[in-house]
Amino acid sequence: TTFALHRAARAVPCEDYVVDRPVDSRGQYQLDLPGGFPLAVKRLKFRAAQPPRPLTWHTYLELFVLLSGECRVQMGRQVVHLARGDVLVMDHLKLHAVLDFPGREAEAIVIRFLPDIVLGLASSSSDHLLMLPFYCQTEGQPHVVRGRERAAAIVHQALACLFECYAAQDETLYWQSGSRAFFLAALHH
Numbered sequence: 001t002t003f004a005l006h007r008a009a010r011a012v013p014c015e016d017y018v019v020d021r022p023v024d025s026r027g028q029y030q031l032d033l034p035g036g037f038p039l040a041v042k043r044l045k046f047r048a049a050q051p052p053r054p055l056t057w058h059t060y061l062e063l064f065v066l067l068s069g070e071c072r073v074q075m076g077r078q079v080v081h082l083a084r085g086d087v088l089v090m091d092h093l094k095l096h097a098v099l100d101f102p103g104r105e106a107e108a109i110v111i112r113f114l115p116d117i118v119l120g121l122a123s124s125s126s127d128h129l130l131m132l133p134f135y136c137q138t139e140g141q142p143h144v145v146r147g148r149e150r151a152a153a154i155v156h157q158a159l160a161c162l163f164e165c166y167a168a169q170d171e172t173l174y175w176q177s178g179s180r181a182f183f184l185a186a187l188h189h
Helices: 001-010 123-136 148-167 177-187
Strands: 014-016 039-047 061-066 070-075 079-083 086-090 096-100 106-111
Touching: 001 148, 039 148, 039 177, 061 070, 061 079, 070 106, 086 148, 106 148, 123 177, 148 177
Parallel strands: 014 039
Antiparallel strands: 039 106, 061 086, 061 106, 070 079, 070 096
16 A cells, blocks of 8 residues: 555656745744645655754654655654654644654655645534544654555555645646645545
8 A cells, every 4th residue: 555655756846845934933933825725745755864843843843754764753752753644643733753764765755734724614513523632633643644554555546646636737727626625525524
């Protein structure tokens, strides 16, 4: 299942991870997502030779999907060990960063979004349940779909379709509806 995820991820241009926005004295990373479609999908490469990654937090929500072998992510006081294909619900209000990884680089897809992408005009009251993992975080119990779990295959397939739709922005008028539909499917599972 991670093969389909990796293949689809290649459709999203890869960028080196850099903190390219202002970070205030409290570590808040400033990123404004577009109001009309508040979803951003980035494929990022973390390099060992880069300066240390600062701990940051932000108001937007985030999913972190590890594409490479393994890494460690700090969220608040806890350290989360991730392996290829793991999907982490980032505790966005705690200071967090990729700590380290074996080798020269690690690669991940980071999905940044606002609740509006989930809770629009046509959403039902049960759609609020999709947001619970982002708002109900417990120290020491991160929300992770492990790449080796049975549920990961379904999540990976939905994410692969999301990546393909998102990457087709310049080719189709319907990339937003497809991106949103597959994103909701991933959150559902």
